[in-house]
Amino acid sequence: MVGLTDEEKRMRDGAxxxxxAAAMDLLIRYADALxxxxxxxxxxxxxxxxxxxxAKEKLVAEGGWAKAFSVISLDCDDDLEIPPMRVPxxxxxxxxxxxxxxxxxxxxxxxxxxxxxxxxxxxxxVNVLATCTPYQVGxxxxxxxxxxxxxxxxxxxxxxxxxxRTNCEGGASTGAASLTGRIPCWGNHHRENRYGTxxxxxxxxxxxxQDWGMxxxxxxxxxxxxxxxxxxxxxxxxxxxxxxxxxxxxxxGGVEMYHLxxxxxxxxxxxxxxxxxxxxxxxxxxxxxxxAVYESLNSIGDxxxxxxxxxxxxxxxxxxxxxxxxALEGRTLSSGCELWLMTPRAxxxxxxxxxxxxxxxxxxxxxxxxxxxxxxxxxxxxxRVFATDSxxxxxxxxxxxxxxxxxxxxxxxxxxxxxxRWRGSLGKAAR
Amino acid sequence: MTAAGVLLHGRGIVPGxxxxxxxxxxxxxxxxxxxxxATGTIIERRHELFGVCFTGKVLxxxxxxxxxxxxxxxxxxxxxxxxxxxxxxxxxxxxxxxxAIVTRVPAITDFDDDPVARITTGDLVEVDADHxxxxxxxx
Numbered sequence: 001m002v003g004l005t006d007e008e009k010r011m012r013d014g015a016x017x018x019x020x021a022a023a024m025d026l027l028i029r030y031a032d033a034l035x036x037x038x039x040x041x042x043x044x045x046x047x048x049x050x051x052x053x054x055a056k057e058k059l060v061a062e063g064g065w066a067k068a069f070s071v072i073s074l075d076c077d078d079d080l081e082i083p084p085m086r087v088p089x090x091x092x093x094x095x096x097x098x099x100x101x102x103x104x105x106x107x108x109x110x111x112x113x114x115x116x117x118x119x120x121x122x123x124x125x126v127n128v129l130a131t132c133t134p135y136q137v138g139x140x141x142x143x144x145x146x147x148x149x150x151x152x153x154x155x156x157x158x159x160x161x162x163x164x165r166t167n168c169e170g171g172a173s174t175g176a177a178s179l180t181g182r183i184p185c186w187g188n189h190h191r192e193n194r195y196g197t198x199x200x201x202x203x204x205x206x207x208x209x210q211d212w213g214m215x216x217x218x219x220x221x222x223x224x225x226x227x228x229x230x231x232x233x234x235x236x237x238x239x240x241x242x243x244x245x246x247x248x249x250x251x252x253g254g255v256e257m258y259h260l261x262x263x264x265x266x267x268x269x270x271x272x273x274x275x276x277x278x279x280x281x282x283x284x285x286x287x288x289x290x291x292a293v294y295e296s297l298n299s300i301g302d303x304x305x306x307x308x309x310x311x312x313x314x315x316x317x318x319x320x321x322x323x324x325x326x327a328l329e330g331r332t333l334s335s336g337c338e339l340w341l342m343t344p345r346a347x348x349x350x351x352x353x354x355x356x357x358x359x360x361x362x363x364x365x366x367x368x369x370x371x372x373x374x375x376x377x378x379x380x381x382x383x384r385v386f387a388t389d390s391x392x393x394x395x396x397x398x399x400x401x402x403x404x405x406x407x408x409x410x411x412x413x414x415x416x417x418x419x420x421r422w423r424g425s426l427g428k429a430a431r
Numbered sequence: 432m433t434a435a436g437v438l439l440h441g442r443g444i445v446p447g448x449x450x451x452x453x454x455x456x457x458x459x460x461x462x463x464x465x466x467x468x469a470t471g472t473i474i475e476r477r478h479e480l481f482g483v484c485f486t487g488k489v490l491x492x493x494x495x496x497x498x499x500x501x502x503x504x505x506x507x508x509x510x511x512x513x514x515x516x517x518x519x520x521x522x523x524x525x526x527x528x529x530x531a532i533v534t535r536v537p538a539i540t541d542f543d544d545d546p547v548a549r550i551t552t553g554d555l556v557e558v559d560a561d562h563x564x565x566x567x568x569x570x
Contacts, residue, residue: 026532033444033528033538053503054469055510072506075533150499167525170502172533187525224459225494225524254459254496254524300476374464396464396497399475 002031002184003038011180017083022076023176027184030173036184043181044147044164045089046134046154047174049073049126050117051375052095052110060113065120073175082179084125089178090139091121091128092151093315095376097345097369105381126178130370131344133243133315135162138346143265146189148177152254153314153392156246159257163265165189168256188256194266195275196229196259198222201282204290204429205233209244209320210409211429212237213391214293216245218285220253221293229259229273231282233431237263240317247314248391287429294407294426297394301385301404305336308383309417310373310397311410312342313390318350320410321367325356327414333364334420338380345369365417374400387416387424437550437567440543441519443560444528447537450568451516453554454488456480457547459522462530463500471513489558490515491550494522501526506533517558519546519565539563 004012012024031039049069052060059068063079070080096114100106118128129137132151141147141164149155150169158164167187169177177183187193200219206212219228228249237245237260249255259267267273311324324341333339341360343351348369351357357367373379374396379386387406388394394407406416408424416422458479460466465475471486486508495501508514518531518538531538537560546565550556555569 029532030529033532034523034525035442048503053507055507058510071510072503075506075535152498155499168499169525170499170529170533172502172506173525173529184525224496225522251497254494254526400464 002028002036008039008182017081018078019070019074019080019082020179022070022074022078022080023179026075026172026176027180027182031184031186034184034186036186038185039182040146040185040189041181042146042148042177042183043087044139044141044145045087045174045178046092046139046149046151047089047169047178048092048094048150048171049121049175050091050094050114052113052117057113065117069175072171075172082124085178087178087181089126090134091126091130092134092154093130093132093370093372093375095371097130097371099368100371103366106376106378129344131315132372133344136315136317136347137344146183148174148183150174152250153243153247155256156250156258157243159188159194160246160259160264161242168254192275194257195227195277196273197226198228199280199282200228200230200285202230202232202285203431204286205235205431206237206241207430208409209240210389212241213244213248214290215285216248217252217297217391218289218293219258220249220251220255222283223253223255225254227257227259228255229261229267229270231261231270234260234263240320243314243317244391251392251395290429291426297391297407300398303385303404304422306385306387306406306416306420306422307337308380308386309337309339309413310342310386310388310393311339311413313372313388313393316341316343318347321347321351321356322354323410324414325359327411328360328363328365331363331418333417337417337420339365339417340373341365341367342372343367343369373397377401379403387413387422389413435567435569439546439549439565441539441563441565442541443537443539443563445531445536445538446561448557448559448561449489449517449537450555450557451487451489453491453550453552453556454483454485455547455550455552456492459494459496460492461497462495462502462504462526463498465497466504468504468507468511468513471508485515486513487516489517489519489556491519491546493547494520495524495526495530499526502530502533505530509534517560519558521545521547539565
């Protein structure tokens with residue numbers, strides 16, 4: 001049984017109200033299932049409460065948003081009054097942003113539901129950052145801080161790149177954490193569970209985020225839920241490189257933590273990455289492995305007529321938005337093709353100032369915020385074949401939408417949007 | 432040992448006792464993007480159980496993979512009436528543990544032997560999560 005402090009017992013027993021008691025009850029059941037000995041205090045929660053899933057829509061129709069929060073975010077069937085969040089809590093991406101209105105086939109009533117959900121969350125003190133990358137718009141935990149985050153690509157970034165400590169939480173555990181400031185102290189919260197388990201040696205120098213995405217997809221497939229340590233000529237990966245590496249590793253496997261010795265904070269050296277334990281034999285990632293990943297990501301379907309290009313997953317960084325604008329400068333999309341670039345609303349504001357949004361709009365593309373077509377389960381009407389620069393979307397979207405996928409560089413994808421044809425190919429790797 | 436009579440010992444994490452038909456996945460399962468809660472079906476195209484429905488089955492699998500939406504998607508199967516009858520899995524993670532809790536079906540993990548290797552799809556199994564036992568009744 002999980003040990004509780006006096007304050008946690010008071011919360012469990014209802015001193016802070018029924019919703020907090022329900023939250024503690026869920027955390028206790030969850031901690032006991034995990035075998036956690038205690039809970040950790042946290043003051044940074046990233047969760048999702050606004051996505052209008054079919055189940056949530058049904059609950060809202062029955063009893064409103066408080067009912068939906070009780071059932072979905074606290075796993076409690078009672079219709080509870082939901083108090084303000086106890087600790088700073090942000091909202092992750094949802095399916096539809098206000099800017100989706102009018103874009104077929106985004107259903108208007110879903111956008112309305114989303115807006116209601118957002119009002120409910122805001123009224124309880126949730127910061128509606130509305131992005132899968134809260135670290136890009138101001139939610140940056142400090143090194144070693146215990147946080148309660150969901151969204152697999154954000155979790156792997158928080159653990160590996162920022163050195164914060166979080167497990168891959170879910171809707172109910174983040175809901176409960178937001179009302180209690182507690183989360184089971186288990187797994188990644190303990191230093192001894194954060195050391196590397198597998199060594200991957202790349203003989204290639206990853207060149208840009210497409211390469212980093214493929215390397216991450218390989219690493220996730222090899223280690224599944226464990227922790228890869230990658231060595232080789234890694235250069236100086238930037239935010240987009242590491243964002244794509246982690247997102248891909250969390251898609252092909254369930255990676256929540258990785259180390260790049262000399263680059264990520266828990267691994268100043270190779271020895272530190274393994275915590276002084278024996279360093280395993282390296283698993284090689286070379287030209288053949290890189291090609292195999294590329295072919296696997298491009299194995300679904302065969303039509304080269306592209307209807308839809310999706311860029312920015314996880315949500316595009318400012319640099320990526322600028323790169324898309326440069327690639328589209330003075331060009332016009334093929335009449336049979338749509339291009340959507342997904343980014344946080346906060347970054348879109350900067351992109352507007354830089355003139356990039358207008359450049360993309362003039363070419364016929366759309367910059368969409370807050371949302372994600374995999375969350376909304378919507379692509380432009382009639383889409384049969386899409387192209388993406390995200391290994392994660394190439395992995396998930398064919399299953400979610402039943403469409404064919406091409407995976408390539410940002411520039412390959414922009415070319416496909418302009419010509420309506422996929423002509424991407426895997427260039428030779430560096431070294 | 433014949434298949435019927437196989438007895439596995441684990442740790443119950445959601446209480447309850449059920450008897451039902453096993454559906455065994457040798458591969459880990461994605462929740463978000465891997466299942467359709469409306470139909471209780473595996474939709475990940477590369478998955479060995481692509482197109483197979485788990486509703487009312489004892490789902491035996493190595494563990495969860497992919498998005499943190501795992502628990503929410505399995506929670507949706509409960510709310511939409513398409514949930515598995517029980518969950519029997521080997522690798523304990525936050526996704527699988529929380530997913531089992533919010534699906535509210537009997538669930539067992541931390542086994543002394545590998546249920547994925549010892550149980551076959553179609554076996555009639557008893558899941559006693561109060562005592563952490565899985566027994567193959569009939570193959």
